[in-house]
Amino acid sequence: MRPEADPDRSLRKEAAPLSEAAFTLLVQGVLDYGIFMLDPEGYIISWNAGAERIKGYTAADIVGRHFSVFYPPEDQAAGKPQWELETAVADGRLEDEGWRVRKDGSRFWANVVITALWDDKGVLQGFGKVTRDMSERRAAQHALTERRRLFDHLVQAQETERRRIAWDVHDDSIQAMVAVGMRLELLADRVPQEHTAELARLDASVREAIGRLRSLTFRLHPPGIDRQGLIDGLSSHLDDVVAASWRMPYSFDHAIDREPTPETAITIFRIVQEALLNVHKHARATRVDVHIASADGGLVTHVVDDGTGAPMSQDSTQNHFGVIEMRERAETAGGWWSMHSRPGTGTTVEFWVPNPLPTPEPDSPAGDVGVAP
Known part of the structure; x- marks a missing residue:
């Protein structure tokens, strides 16, 4: 029995080239990501607008050149570009963050994903490479780290000063007040009776002051705060x-x-x-x-x-x-x-x-x- 005709088949055939064209336009028009392809040896065979914006090369400048041109000299000498391709082949993909080099020689911090591309027979056709400029994010992270480091130093300096003041109050002011209290106790039996009450009030004031100073030293530097x-x-x-x-x-x-x-x-x-x-x-x-x-x-x-x-x-x-x-x-x-x-x-x-x-x-x-x- 002859199968019935599929009325949507011809529409799908017409839509396929249109979808591929739309996808190509999408990739070519993306500005935030450098998206391009490499052949199996690592030579560049396609280039989008985002790659031009990030790296500074036009398609005419870069297509046909080896992608290792984007790596700093020390990475090139260490064989990093080839190692990344080999890793992408072995694992299917590779993701890395590190320094990359623009056309003008300036460096930028990049997030890179390399994906190995295979045909339906398992033959390697090349690599897809997506690059994102992470320089601003990295600068923000470094600024946050530096702010945190300064904050830590500030807190440590404050605590050191509090500890010093607490020790000074304990070893100087409190001891001086304790000495005054001891002298008042010695005078208690020597002063005339009419001055006894006033001396007792003075002694109470000294004891209260000592208590306040001890409370101050505790607030300045509570015991165990550094260890707990x-x-x-x-x-x-x-x-x-x-x-x-x-x-x-x-x-x-x-x-x-x-x-x-x-x-x-x-x-x-x-x-x-x-x-x-x-x-x-x-x-x-x-x-x-x-x-x-x-x-x-x-x-x-x-x-x-x-x-x-x-x-x-x-x-x-x-x-x-x-x-x-x-x-x-x-x-x-x-x-x-x-x-x-x-x-x-x-x-x-x-x-x-x-x-x-x-x-x-x-x-x-x-x-x-x-x-x-």
């Missing part, structure tokens, strides 16, 4: 200060995917420390809750009290030193900070800081990152 991680450090602070000293109930919830760098941990600790101090001094709260969780590549923290709240907007607190310090710490770390407060509903301090991996050593300007021969 963020969670243990905050837990100890909440136990020792909020619960034991202030006798305030608290909760501490945390869900972090990894321990932050020491500089990030110190930044979070200091902001929480200042927020808790504000609760103690101003909120007239009966409890405080602290929450820390991983979010959006960083750590988001909430410090929530049940105090009276403040009848003022966040903008009106901009001249408050503690608020300025918290905000500046968060923003210097590349994050954000906010405070929400309404009379009778308590106050919430909320902030987020990025939680980057430890800063790697910078790569050599002339080196390659990624695949190397």
Whole structure:
């Protein structure tokens, strides 16, 4: 029986050349990617507008030349272009990031994908090569890395200065006040009776001053902050200060995917420390809750009290030193900070800081990152 005619067959035959032409136009018109083909030996046989924009060669300049012309001299000497073709043949494709060279001799950082192309008989016909200029992204990554390095140095310098001040206060000011207190005790039995009460008040003032100085040294450099991680450090602070000293109930919830760098941990600790101090001094709260969780590549923290709240907007607190310090710490770390407060509903301090991996050593300007021969 003769099969029925397919009315769409002729339409598909006509559409095929049109689809191929449209695809060719698409490839030729792409500007963000250099897309071109190599023959089996690595000589360039096609060239699109994106390749011309990225590399600076016109099709007339480059077709027929070997693609190794795009590689720096050190890579050419090491045989990297040929090695990449061999790897693409063996694995089907190769992806690499590294330095490439434009027509004018300038270098740019490129992401490169080489794909081996085979016919239906398994014979290698050549390679498809896609190149993307990643110079701007790499420059942004280096700028971010440098900013992070400067931030780390700043935090370390601040902590070193805090430690020095804490030691100075402990070894000088506190010891001097203790000596004054001891002399007052010696005088207690020698002064006339009418001066006893005044001497007792003076002794009490000295003891109170010593207590305040000791509290200051603790805030400047809490014991163990350098050795403990963020969670243990905050837990100890909440136990020792909020619960034991202030006798305030608290909760501490945390869900972090990894321990932050020491500089990030110190930044979070200091902001929480200042927020808790504000609760103690101003909120007239009966409890405080602290929450820390991983979010959006960083750590988001909430410090929530049940105090009276403040009848003022966040903008009106901009001249408050503690608020300025918290905000500046968060923003210097590349994050954000906010405070929400309404009379009778308590106050919430909320902030987020990025939680980057430890800063790697910078790569050599002339080196390659990624695949190397």
